[in-house]
Amino acid sequence: MEMEKIIDRVDDLLKPVCSQVTQVASFRIDAEVTVETLLDAVKILTDARWGYLTAITGLDKPAPAPAEGEQPGENHMEVLYHFCEGPVVATLRVTIPYSHAVIPSICGIVPMATLYERELIEMFGITVEGTPNTDKLLLPDDWPVGVFPMRKEFTGFAIKPVEGEGE
Amino acid sequence: MTVEAHTKTEKFIVPIGPQHPALKEPGHFEFSVEGEIVTGASIRLGFVHRGIEKGTEVRNWTQNIYILERVCGICSHVHATAYVLGVEQLAGVTAPPRAQAIRTIVGELERIHSHMLWLGVAAHEGGFDTLFMYSWRDRETVMDMLEAISGNRVHYSVNLLGGVKYDIDQKLTDQFLKGLEFLEERLTHYMKVVTTDETFVGRTKDIGKMPKDEAYMLGSIGPTGRASGVERDIRVDSPYAAYGEFPIKMVTDQAGDLQARFIVRIKELYESIREIREILGHMPESELTVKVPRRIPAGEAFSRVEAPRGELVYFLKSNGTDTPERIKIRTPSLCNWSSIINYAVGHKLADMPMLLAGIDPCFSCNDRSVTITKGGVHQTNWTWEQLRQYGIEYYR
Amino acid sequence: MEQQLDSVWTQTLDKIKTWARINSPWAIHFNSGSCNGCDIEILATLTPRYDVERFGIKLQGSPRHADVLICTGPVTRQARDRLLRIYEQMPDPKFVIAVGSCGLSGGAFHGCYNITGNINEVIPVDVYVPGCPPRPEAIIFGVAQLLEKLKNPAAAA
Numbered sequence: 001m002e003m004e005k006i007i008d009r010v011d012d013l014l015k016p017v018c019s020q021v022t023q024v025a026s027f028r029i030d031a032e033v034t035v036e037t038l039l040d041a042v043k044i045l046t047d048a049r050w051g052y053l054t055a056i057t058g059l060d061k062p063a064p065a066p067a068e069g070e071q072p073g074e075n076h077m078e079v080l081y082h083f084c085e086g087p088v089v090a091t092l093r094v095t096i097p098y099s100h101a102v103i104p105s106i107c108g109i110v111p112m113a114t115l116y117e118r119e120l121i122e123m124f125g126i127t128v129e130g131t132p133n134t135d136k137l138l139l140p141d142d143w144p145v146g147v148f149p150m151r152k153e154f155t156g157f158a159i160k161p162v163e164g165e166g167e
Numbered sequence: 168m169t170v171e172a173h174t175k176t177e178k179f180i181v182p183i184g185p186q187h188p189a190l191k192e193p194g195h196f197e198f199s200v201e202g203e204i205v206t207g208a209s210i211r212l213g214f215v216h217r218g219i220e221k222g223t224e225v226r227n228w229t230q231n232i233y234i235l236e237r238v239c240g241i242c243s244h245v246h247a248t249a250y251v252l253g254v255e256q257l258a259g260v261t262a263p264p265r266a267q268a269i270r271t272i273v274g275e276l277e278r279i280h281s282h283m284l285w286l287g288v289a290a291h292e293g294g295f296d297t298l299f300m301y302s303w304r305d306r307e308t309v310m311d312m313l314e315a316i317s318g319n320r321v322h323y324s325v326n327l328l329g330g331v332k333y334d335i336d337q338k339l340t341d342q343f344l345k346g347l348e349f350l351e352e353r354l355t356h357y358m359k360v361v362t363t364d365e366t367f368v369g370r371t372k373d374i375g376k377m378p379k380d381e382a383y384m385l386g387s388i389g390p391t392g393r394a395s396g397v398e399r400d401i402r403v404d405s406p407y408a409a410y411g412e413f414p415i416k417m418v419t420d421q422a423g424d425l426q427a428r429f430i431v432r433i434k435e436l437y438e439s440i441r442e443i444r445e446i447l448g449h450m451p452e453s454e455l456t457v458k459v460p461r462r463i464p465a466g467e468a469f470s471r472v473e474a475p476r477g478e479l480v481y482f483l484k485s486n487g488t489d490t491p492e493r494i495k496i497r498t499p500s501l502c503n504w505s506s507i508i509n510y511a512v513g514h515k516l517a518d519m520p521m522l523l524a525g526i527d528p529c530f531s532c533n534d535r536s537v538t539i540t541k542g543g544v545h546q547t548n549w550t551w552e553q554l555r556q557y558g559i560e561y562y563r
Numbered sequence: 564m565e566q567q568l569d570s571v572w573t574q575t576l577d578k579i580k581t582w583a584r585i586n587s588p589w590a591i592h593f594n595s596g597s598c599n600g601c602d603i604e605i606l607a608t609l610t611p612r613y614d615v616e617r618f619g620i621k622l623q624g625s626p627r628h629a630d631v632l633i634c635t636g637p638v639t640r641q642a643r644d645r646l647l648r649i650y651e652q653m654p655d656p657k658f659v660i661a662v663g664s665c666g667l668s669g670g671a672f673h674g675c676y677n678i679t680g681n682i683n684e685v686i687p688v689d690v691y692v693p694g695c696p697p698r699p700e701a702i703i704f705g706v707a708q709l710l711e712k713l714k715n716p717a718a719a720a
Binding site for chain 2: 594596597598599600601602603604606607610611612636637639641642670671672674675676677678695696698
């Protein structure tokens, strides 16, 4: 089957660099990379002309509430790089801690990633090293510094979220 | 306005999108120019940034259908479809065949209305107001069809988690078929204008040419990419809804210029009409919905659909409750903006307005704005008119 | 609203001005961050099926010549200043029509972080046209309501 061939191919490409490559759905592959191996993985995919960068997603994963008397764990964020070839989607996943929220820019390999990286910077407060443009993409110029809307801790400027029951 | 090399800063505020010359635009797109050649380009979007992705985290799965539809007024159905397909992936259900067929029909009708809207607007940008009026008048037929099935002309909320709300009976089918016949006739006329009318051809042929390799590397998608020969169409590459049973033919062109973009879109309209007719002729019999639990099981889903402008991507993450953990939307216009920014460098400023109109930017999908700066200190404002005139005079 | 006793001359002048304004108000449109659904329906009013120009309503470009501001959208942070500026540039007397549910309360986006919601919090609104989006007929009705208000300012206050 066509899809299986594509999946096998990307499996082979990514296994050498990624700590874990799993097939999470019939058409989706997830590959764990680290901040150090991210660029290598992206380069492998681009050199082999496997797919194109479809989106970069940021995820905020605050540490769960600690048990009684325990220290709270460290908050993390995850950045997902989605590459698509035909029906198959391969996602490279990088986890970074709040304390050192830095990832390298992939714009050297994939120039069109710049807009997605700008969004990461302003929405999550992640530093993307080497990205060509760090202007705000979506937020206004007078947005308060240090406020990152897509982090879970941000809940709007004293505007109560809509609560609907049974709708 | 003289066409000479400027070494001062000039700010051009260029409005783009469905608009009358009277409509004010929102937006910032910056070009840095040295003489004639563009040396840098960048965008500031955000004028229409409403914070929807954050808003979805406090609304439950059903309420989200309605806010996500309103990301864009022109392509609202594909946003809802992508979302609903993603949720169905998470819940591990598939909507029944009749529902998928109806989703596809409404999706194609939306494509027709969107392309005709663009046709009118792009024609207006070129000064062909008559074509604008004609195409929008003909577009009313499609609006009537959409209203007949759903009750609203825009934001037709046909989707439900697990299926659709409305059914298509014989009377509706007859109305659709009649409307499609009328549209097909009108399309022949538009195709003729686009390919043979001297003035039109003069303004579109060989303008804003993007060769296949560049388009491929820049990640061009949708009709813009297909006009340069890049064969990417989610309906073919990764069929969803009813595109598996009723396959669609990909329409490409090799010329890559503005005229090719017109031609590809009109040909796609023919293909959409054919597709709707085929589905109407072979409607599967089944229920309209399948049950979806209130709390969606935890997991991640990735949903890709073909919006009228290109590939629309939704990433959904659920934590097992009745509100989503994260919804990420990547709209096609963002991708196309990216490709324009990268393509612009090294090319002539005069090509820019045509390129920008050609990618069919959906400004509320990401808010469009364009400013052009020529590196320097002095600031002048150019209007879209002036930039367009600049482009025309340059090529005279 | 209190009735002011104008001299005969100012009363006549007012009547002429009102007649001129009612007979062809010049409108300007502004999108303060809407999804474009309402904007498409406003544009549709210009097309042959609804053809609002036959009523003398002219949609044109500069705020300095406009009587009526037709505003859509939930007023995002970036749009707010621009909206205020356009409103200030319009000469008196000026009127505002808010088209769409977003301009009433934020519509579907109520509570989202980058919007103000009610246009009335930024500039005073005279006529609201609810709907998501309102049909072109509803928009024309809204404009007709405004013209009624212009004709009878005391009654409509």
